[in-house]
Amino acid sequence: MAMREDRLLPADPAVRPVARRLYEAVRNLPIISPHGHVDPGMLLADEPFTDPTALFITPDHYVTRLLHAGGVTLDRLGVGSPAGANSRDAWRLLCENWALLRGTPVRYWLETEFADIYGITERPSAANADDLYDRIAGAAKRPRELLDGFGIEFLATTDDPADDLAPHRELARIVKTRIAPTFRPDAYLEPARPGWAEKVERLGAAADTDVSHYQGYLAALESRRRYFRANGAVSADHSHADARAEPVDNPDRLYKKALTGDISAEEGAAFRRHMMLEMARMSSEDGLVMTLHPGIFRNHHPGSFERYGPDTGHDIPTTVEFTRALQPLLARHGTDPxxxxxxxxxxxxxxxxxxAPLAGFYPSVYAGVPWWFLDNPSAIRRFQESVTEIAGFSRLSGFIDDTRALCSIPARHDMSRRLDAGYLADLVCTHRLDEDEALETLTALVSDQPRKVFKL
Amino acid sequence: MAMREDRLLPADPAVRPVARRLYEAVRNLPIISPHGHVDPGMLLADEPFTDPTALFITPDHYVTRLLHAGGVTLDRLGVGSPAGANSRDAWRLLCENWALLRGTPVRYWLETEFADIYGITERPSAANADDLYDRIAGAAKRPRELLDGFGIEFLATTDDPADDLAPHRELARIVKTRIAPTFRPDAYLEPARPGWAEKVERLGAAADTDVSHYQGYLAALESRRRYFRANGAVSADHSHADARAEPVDNPDRLYKKALTGDISAEEGAAFRRHMMLEMARMSSEDGLVMTLHPGIFRNHHPGSFERYGPDTGHDIPTTVEFTRALQPLLARHGTDPxxxxxxxxxxxxxxxxxxAPLAGFYPSVYAGVPWWFLDNPSAIRRFQESVTEIAGFSRLSGFIDDTRALCSIPARHDMSRRLDAGYLADLVCTHRLDEDEALETLTALVSDQPRKVFKL
Amino acid sequence: MAMREDRLLPADPAVRPVARRLYEAVRNLPIISPHGHVDPGMLLADEPFTDPTALFITPDHYVTRLLHAGGVTLDRLGVGSPAGANSRDAWRLLCENWALLRGTPVRYWLETEFADIYGITERPSAANADDLYDRIAGAAKRPRELLDGFGIEFLATTDDPADDLAPHRELARIVKTRIAPTFRPDAYLEPARPGWAEKVERLGAAADTDVSHYQGYLAALESRRRYFRANGAVSADHSHADARAEPVDNPDRLYKKALTGDISAEEGAAFRRHMMLEMARMSSEDGLVMTLHPGIFRNHHPGSFERYGPDTGHDIPTTVEFTRALQPLLARHGTDPxxxxxxxxxxxxxxxxxxAPLAGFYPSVYAGVPWWFLDNPSAIRRFQESVTEIAGFSRLSGFIDDTRALCSIPARHDMSRRLDAGYLADLVCTHRLDEDEALETLTALVSDQPRKVFKL
Incomplete structure (x- = not known):
C-alpha cells in the first residue's frame, strides 16, 4: 500500500508544493470532533481491542455494506449477532475482497488506520489475511490509549435524552479529551411511531416531570436539555424524514391523541414539524447548537432490518428541501443572537x-460539511467549491467525522485537512487568495471554526 | 492583493499558456451587457461618486448579505435608509471583515474594481480602511466617465412597463454606449398580489387603453411593448415562482375577478401561467427576446423585509422545473422563426x-449563463461542461452580468472571459478542439453570440 | 482535425503518462456492447453504405437535433422521409455547420469515425463537403465488414416481445460477433396507451397463449421471455415515465378494463407500476438482467412528432426518483440470488x-454508466467520482453505448476507455490506488464487469 506523503494532494505539479506547505502547517493540530457516535461506555470500560473484526468490520456499516453489495452476507460479518460469526473468517472475507473497496474513502481510512496504528503497510489479501489478523489482535490497543495518541481534544457522543450520562461524568475525571454528550431527541418527537408513549414516560421520569399533558412534555424536554448542558453537551442533533418546521394550532390536542395511541401518521408528522420549531426556540434560549440532517430513507430493505436490525447499511438518501421547509423556523429564530x-x-x-444561500445571509446558519454518503474526496471538493464561492469560508461548520469507528477519527480528519489544503492551494495558484490568507483559512477550518460554531 | 496577470486561468502548466493566449485575444473587446440593473437616472444625473459606501456597499446585496451573515446588522451598512448609517463606519466594517469574502467572486470583483478604477492594490483591513476610504472619495469619478472608460458598447437596464423611459431617450443623445430599457412586467402578471389593480390602472393610463376588460389589458401590454421597442428595448424579462406556462379557458373571467380583488392565490397563479403563454406569443410577434429566471423564494426573512425592504440579500433559490413547465409554450412557439x-x-x-437538452433541439431556446448565486468560477465551469457537451457553444446566451453595481461590470466580464479561455484551453489540451477553433469560439461567446441572441 | 494520440487523456503532465500506459493496455480489447439499437435486419441484408447522409446523419438524432437547434429544418436532413431529402445537400449542411458540434461528444465520435473508418482527417467545411461525400460514398463499406473490423465480440439489439428474431438466428450462423436480442416490453405494459389491446393480442398470438385474462397475459410474457432467452437474449429493458414499482390488489380487474379500453391514465400507470414488480419477479426467475432507464418526456414538440415521428431529438429528461420508487421491488427481490x-x-x-447508495448495499443493483444526454466527458467524470467513491468500481455496469449508429460503436467505447484511464490515473497520482490495481480495475471495467453484470 502506498502510504505516500502526498496522498490526496493535487497531482498538478504547480499546485502540489503549495498544498504540501499548507497541509504541513495543520497536520498535527489537535482534533475537534463535535459530532459522532463513539460509545462512551466503551471508553469507560477500556477493554483492549483483541478482535480485529469487532474493531474494524462488524460495527461499521461503511465496511459491511460494501462487502454485502459484493455478495458477502451480513451474518458472516457478525452483523446482528457478533457472536454468531467466526471473527477470523470475517477478517479473511475483508482481505480477500479488498478490491471491492477500491476508489472509496473506506479503503483510504482503513489503509491509514492499519499503517498509523498497527504499522501495517501491506495490501490486504487472501494470502496475508491471517498474518494481519494476528498482528492486530496481538497489539491489543486500549481505547483510551488510542484516544490519547490521536490527539483528540474534544469528542461528542450521541445520546438519548433520558440517559443518565454517568459515563461522561466518570470520563471527565480520567481522560484528557473533553467528552461531551449530544442531545438526540428524534424518537421523542415522532408520536405516531410505535413505543412513543413509553419513551415519553421514561423522559418524564428522567426529568421528574408530569408528562401527561403537552406543557409537561415541553418542560421535560427543557429540563433534560439543561441536564445535558450541565453534563457538557454543546449541541442537539435532529434527523427526520424532512426538514420542515411548521406550527400547528393545537399541539395540546395532538399530544393527547398521541398519548392514547390515536394519532395518524399525518398528524404525527405535523406534530414533529411543530416540535422542530420548539427545538429551535429551546436552542435559541439554552444555547445548544441545533444540527439537522434530514432526508434519509431508513431501513430500506425490510428483510435485512428484521434479521440484522437498524444501521446495517441500507439507509438510503432521498431528495431534501431546506428553503421552504425552514422558512418558518428562520423567520422566527434566524437572527436570534x-x-x-x-x-x-x-x-x-x-x-x-x-x-450556501441560507448560510450566506442568516448569521445563525452554518453549512455542515459533507458526511455519510458524501464524505469522499470528490463530494467534498464540490462542497468546498459550491458553498465557499457563495458564502465564504466563515460559514462552514469545520470538519465533522460522524463516525462510530474510533480508529477512523484521525484518518478522517487527516483526509479533510489534505483536501482543504488542496482546495486552498488551487485558490492560491489561480491568484484568488494569497498564501498567507490560505494558511489562515486552513487553520481556521481545522481549529477556530468548529470552536466557534459549536461554542467550545 | 495579488492582481496577477494569470488570475483565474488554469494552474496546470500545460494548459495555462494556451489559456493566456486565448484570453489576451478577447481581453479588450467591447462589453455587451444585455441584462442588468444599473439605474439610468444615475447615469443621467452623472453626480460624482464621493461616497465609497454608497458606491460599493449599501446598494449591493452581494456585499451586504455576506457581512450580515458575518454578524454585521444591515442598518450599520445603510441598507433600508442609507442616510441612517455613517458611511465611514460602514466602510470600516467592510475592511475589517474582508476575510468574510475569501473564496467568493464578490471579493474578486471588488479587488479588480479597486485596482483598475482606483489603483488600490493593498488588501483592505482595519489598518488601512480610512486611507482607502479617502482615496476613493477623493477620486470622485463620474458615472458616465466610468461608462466610457469601461468600453461598454451596449447596456440594458430593467424597467417598469409603465415607465416613460425619458432617461433612456436623453442618454441616447449624450453617451456613446447604447443604453436600452428592458420590459419587466412581473408585477402586472400576478393578479392576486396586493396593489395589482392599481398597477394595471397605471399601465392602461400609460398605454392610453381601456383596461377594464381582458382584451384591453392585453392590448395595453402589447402597446407598452411597442413603446419599449421604439425606445430601444430588445428583451422582456420574467421572474416568477415557477416556469409554468399553461392556458386557462377563461382568462376574461379571472381578469374580472382580479379587478374586483376577488381572486384566490391559486387563480392568480393560473392566470399568470396563462399570461406566460401570451408573453411568448407577443415576443414571437414583436421580436422582444424573452428571458426567464424562475425559482427564487423572495424576501425569505420577513423581519428583514419589513425593516429593510426587498432585494436585501434573503432571496433564496428553490428547485426549478423546465421540461414539463415549458412544454405548452414550446409546443406553440418553440420553432417560431x-x-x-x-x-x-x-x-x-x-x-x-x-x-441543455431543450436548447439542443429548439432553435428558439438559449441557455442563459449562470448568474446570481451561480456566477462564480466553479458553477460557471460546471455550466460550461454540462451545457456545451450537450448543446454545443452556439446555444449559449453569452455572458450576462445582471448587476446593479456599475463598477463591477468590467470585473464580471473579465472574469467570464478568463474562465471561458480556461475551459477552451482545456479542450485544446485534451485535443477536443484545435486552437484556432477555440479562439473563434471564445470571440463568438464575447461578441457575436450576445449580438445574435439579443438581436443587437 | 487533431486526431492526436493523447486525446481526452488528462492534460496534467504528472497524470498523462500514467493515463497513457493504462489506456494502451486496454485500447485493443474486444468490444462488449450489452445494450444498443443497431438494426439486425441491416446486418443481415449487408447492403454496402453508399450514402453518407443515410449512414451518419438521418437516423442519428444526436446529429439531427444539434443541426435543428442551429436552424436546419429536419426535412432537409431526411428525417421522417429519408427519400424526401437530397443526400448531398444534407451532407453539405452538416459540413457547413460543423462548428455547431464543437465541444460535444458527437463531434468527437464523428471525427474518430471519419478518421478510423475512412481515413478522413480534414475538418469538415463547406469547402470540402463534396469531396468528403464522394470519398465516403466511394468506399462503400458493408455492415458486416465493419462489424468484423471493429472487434465487437457481443452486440445486443433491442426488440419487440412479439418479434420472431429470425435475423438473430440467421446472423448466429454467419457472423463471428454474438448478436443477442433484448426483450423490450414497454408498450405491452402501458394499458392506457392507444393500441395496447391489439399489441397484447399479437403477443398472445406469438406466445400461442390465451390473453383474454390477466393470468394468460402473464403467461404470454413469460413465454416470450423464454423464447428470447432461447434465442440468445441476456436482458430485458424498461423505460417508462417513472421508476415506480408498486403492487395493486386487483390486477385482474384492471386488465379486464384495459382490454375493453375502459381504463384511465391513472389506472394505466398503476397497472404498469404493478407490472414492474412482475417484471422483476420474472427476471429473478428466468435470469434476464433487468435494465431500467426512466424519466424521459418523450416527443416534447408535438409539431415535430406529427411531421417526423418519434426519436427525432425532442425527448427531454425530467427528474427521476429511485429510492422510494424501487423500495417495494428491492424489498422483494433486492437480495435474490x-x-x-x-x-x-x-x-x-x-x-x-x-x-450509488443502492448499488453499494444491494448485491443485485448495478450503476448503469451515463448515457444519452450524459454520455459526454464531464458527465462521465462526475459519474466516475460520485459512484465509485460511494460504491466502488465493482458496482458499475461497464460501458454501454446505447447507439443506433453502428459506426459510432468503436468511437464510443474508445472514448470510455480513455476517460476511465484518465480517472484511474488521477487516483494513482493522488496515491489512492497503486498502478497495478488501476490496470486491473480498468481491464475489469472493459471486459470482466460487463460479462459479469450481463451474464455473458
Whole structure:
C-alpha cells in the first residue's frame, strides 16, 4: 500500500508544493470532533481491542455494506449477532475482497488506520489475511490509549435524552479529551411511531416531570436539555424524514391523541414539524447548537432490518428541501443572537441551491460539511467549491467525522485537512487568495471554526 | 492583493499558456451587457461618486448579505435608509471583515474594481480602511466617465412597463454606449398580489387603453411593448415562482375577478401561467427576446423585509422545473422563426437535465449563463461542461452580468472571459478542439453570440 | 482535425503518462456492447453504405437535433422521409455547420469515425463537403465488414416481445460477433396507451397463449421471455415515465378494463407500476438482467412528432426518483440470488444520492454508466467520482453505448476507455490506488464487469 506523503494532494505539479506547505502547517493540530457516535461506555470500560473484526468490520456499516453489495452476507460479518460469526473468517472475507473497496474513502481510512496504528503497510489479501489478523489482535490497543495518541481534544457522543450520562461524568475525571454528550431527541418527537408513549414516560421520569399533558412534555424536554448542558453537551442533533418546521394550532390536542395511541401518521408528522420549531426556540434560549440532517430513507430493505436490525447499511438518501421547509423556523429564530443551526445533507444538490444561500445571509446558519454518503474526496471538493464561492469560508461548520469507528477519527480528519489544503492551494495558484490568507483559512477550518460554531 | 496577470486561468502548466493566449485575444473587446440593473437616472444625473459606501456597499446585496451573515446588522451598512448609517463606519466594517469574502467572486470583483478604477492594490483591513476610504472619495469619478472608460458598447437596464423611459431617450443623445430599457412586467402578471389593480390602472393610463376588460389589458401590454421597442428595448424579462406556462379557458373571467380583488392565490397563479403563454406569443410577434429566471423564494426573512425592504440579500433559490413547465409554450412557439427564449436558473441541476437538452433541439431556446448565486468560477465551469457537451457553444446566451453595481461590470466580464479561455484551453489540451477553433469560439461567446441572441 | 494520440487523456503532465500506459493496455480489447439499437435486419441484408447522409446523419438524432437547434429544418436532413431529402445537400449542411458540434461528444465520435473508418482527417467545411461525400460514398463499406473490423465480440439489439428474431438466428450462423436480442416490453405494459389491446393480442398470438385474462397475459410474457432467452437474449429493458414499482390488489380487474379500453391514465400507470414488480419477479426467475432507464418526456414538440415521428431529438429528461420508487421491488427481490438490476438515468443528481447508495448495499443493483444526454466527458467524470467513491468500481455496469449508429460503436467505447484511464490515473497520482490495481480495475471495467453484470 502506498502510504505516500502526498496522498490526496493535487497531482498538478504547480499546485502540489503549495498544498504540501499548507497541509504541513495543520497536520498535527489537535482534533475537534463535535459530532459522532463513539460509545462512551466503551471508553469507560477500556477493554483492549483483541478482535480485529469487532474493531474494524462488524460495527461499521461503511465496511459491511460494501462487502454485502459484493455478495458477502451480513451474518458472516457478525452483523446482528457478533457472536454468531467466526471473527477470523470475517477478517479473511475483508482481505480477500479488498478490491471491492477500491476508489472509496473506506479503503483510504482503513489503509491509514492499519499503517498509523498497527504499522501495517501491506495490501490486504487472501494470502496475508491471517498474518494481519494476528498482528492486530496481538497489539491489543486500549481505547483510551488510542484516544490519547490521536490527539483528540474534544469528542461528542450521541445520546438519548433520558440517559443518565454517568459515563461522561466518570470520563471527565480520567481522560484528557473533553467528552461531551449530544442531545438526540428524534424518537421523542415522532408520536405516531410505535413505543412513543413509553419513551415519553421514561423522559418524564428522567426529568421528574408530569408528562401527561403537552406543557409537561415541553418542560421535560427543557429540563433534560439543561441536564445535558450541565453534563457538557454543546449541541442537539435532529434527523427526520424532512426538514420542515411548521406550527400547528393545537399541539395540546395532538399530544393527547398521541398519548392514547390515536394519532395518524399525518398528524404525527405535523406534530414533529411543530416540535422542530420548539427545538429551535429551546436552542435559541439554552444555547445548544441545533444540527439537522434530514432526508434519509431508513431501513430500506425490510428483510435485512428484521434479521440484522437498524444501521446495517441500507439507509438510503432521498431528495431534501431546506428553503421552504425552514422558512418558518428562520423567520422566527434566524437572527436570534447566539442561535446556531448547522445544516447537513446527503443530497448534494442543496449545497449551492439552498444551504450556501441560507448560510450566506442568516448569521445563525452554518453549512455542515459533507458526511455519510458524501464524505469522499470528490463530494467534498464540490462542497468546498459550491458553498465557499457563495458564502465564504466563515460559514462552514469545520470538519465533522460522524463516525462510530474510533480508529477512523484521525484518518478522517487527516483526509479533510489534505483536501482543504488542496482546495486552498488551487485558490492560491489561480491568484484568488494569497498564501498567507490560505494558511489562515486552513487553520481556521481545522481549529477556530468548529470552536466557534459549536461554542467550545 | 495579488492582481496577477494569470488570475483565474488554469494552474496546470500545460494548459495555462494556451489559456493566456486565448484570453489576451478577447481581453479588450467591447462589453455587451444585455441584462442588468444599473439605474439610468444615475447615469443621467452623472453626480460624482464621493461616497465609497454608497458606491460599493449599501446598494449591493452581494456585499451586504455576506457581512450580515458575518454578524454585521444591515442598518450599520445603510441598507433600508442609507442616510441612517455613517458611511465611514460602514466602510470600516467592510475592511475589517474582508476575510468574510475569501473564496467568493464578490471579493474578486471588488479587488479588480479597486485596482483598475482606483489603483488600490493593498488588501483592505482595519489598518488601512480610512486611507482607502479617502482615496476613493477623493477620486470622485463620474458615472458616465466610468461608462466610457469601461468600453461598454451596449447596456440594458430593467424597467417598469409603465415607465416613460425619458432617461433612456436623453442618454441616447449624450453617451456613446447604447443604453436600452428592458420590459419587466412581473408585477402586472400576478393578479392576486396586493396593489395589482392599481398597477394595471397605471399601465392602461400609460398605454392610453381601456383596461377594464381582458382584451384591453392585453392590448395595453402589447402597446407598452411597442413603446419599449421604439425606445430601444430588445428583451422582456420574467421572474416568477415557477416556469409554468399553461392556458386557462377563461382568462376574461379571472381578469374580472382580479379587478374586483376577488381572486384566490391559486387563480392568480393560473392566470399568470396563462399570461406566460401570451408573453411568448407577443415576443414571437414583436421580436422582444424573452428571458426567464424562475425559482427564487423572495424576501425569505420577513423581519428583514419589513425593516429593510426587498432585494436585501434573503432571496433564496428553490428547485426549478423546465421540461414539463415549458412544454405548452414550446409546443406553440418553440420553432417560431425569430422567437428567442433565454433560460436562466439558480438551480444548477437543470443545466444538464433540462436546459441543455431543450436548447439542443429548439432553435428558439438559449441557455442563459449562470448568474446570481451561480456566477462564480466553479458553477460557471460546471455550466460550461454540462451545457456545451450537450448543446454545443452556439446555444449559449453569452455572458450576462445582471448587476446593479456599475463598477463591477468590467470585473464580471473579465472574469467570464478568463474562465471561458480556461475551459477552451482545456479542450485544446485534451485535443477536443484545435486552437484556432477555440479562439473563434471564445470571440463568438464575447461578441457575436450576445449580438445574435439579443438581436443587437 | 487533431486526431492526436493523447486525446481526452488528462492534460496534467504528472497524470498523462500514467493515463497513457493504462489506456494502451486496454485500447485493443474486444468490444462488449450489452445494450444498443443497431438494426439486425441491416446486418443481415449487408447492403454496402453508399450514402453518407443515410449512414451518419438521418437516423442519428444526436446529429439531427444539434443541426435543428442551429436552424436546419429536419426535412432537409431526411428525417421522417429519408427519400424526401437530397443526400448531398444534407451532407453539405452538416459540413457547413460543423462548428455547431464543437465541444460535444458527437463531434468527437464523428471525427474518430471519419478518421478510423475512412481515413478522413480534414475538418469538415463547406469547402470540402463534396469531396468528403464522394470519398465516403466511394468506399462503400458493408455492415458486416465493419462489424468484423471493429472487434465487437457481443452486440445486443433491442426488440419487440412479439418479434420472431429470425435475423438473430440467421446472423448466429454467419457472423463471428454474438448478436443477442433484448426483450423490450414497454408498450405491452402501458394499458392506457392507444393500441395496447391489439399489441397484447399479437403477443398472445406469438406466445400461442390465451390473453383474454390477466393470468394468460402473464403467461404470454413469460413465454416470450423464454423464447428470447432461447434465442440468445441476456436482458430485458424498461423505460417508462417513472421508476415506480408498486403492487395493486386487483390486477385482474384492471386488465379486464384495459382490454375493453375502459381504463384511465391513472389506472394505466398503476397497472404498469404493478407490472414492474412482475417484471422483476420474472427476471429473478428466468435470469434476464433487468435494465431500467426512466424519466424521459418523450416527443416534447408535438409539431415535430406529427411531421417526423418519434426519436427525432425532442425527448427531454425530467427528474427521476429511485429510492422510494424501487423500495417495494428491492424489498422483494433486492437480495435474490442471480437477480441483476441495472439503473440508468438522464438525471445526474441521482448518481450520488440514490444509485450509488443502492448499488453499494444491494448485491443485485448495478450503476448503469451515463448515457444519452450524459454520455459526454464531464458527465462521465462526475459519474466516475460520485459512484465509485460511494460504491466502488465493482458496482458499475461497464460501458454501454446505447447507439443506433453502428459506426459510432468503436468511437464510443474508445472514448470510455480513455476517460476511465484518465480517472484511474488521477487516483494513482493522488496515491489512492497503486498502478497495478488501476490496470486491473480498468481491464475489469472493459471486459470482466460487463460479462459479469450481463451474464455473458
Amino acid at each position: 447566539g442561535f446556531h443551526l448547522v445544516l447537513f445533507t446527503v443530497d448534494a444538490t442543496v449545497y449551492s441551491r439552498e444551504i | 425569430g422567437f428567442h427564449l433565454v433560460l436562466f436558473t439558480v438551480d444548477a441541476t437543470v443545466y444538464s437535465r433540462e436546459i | 442471480g437477480f441483476h438490476l441495472v439503473l440508468f438515468t438522464v438525471d445526474a443528481t441521482v448518481y450520488s444520492r440514490e444509485i
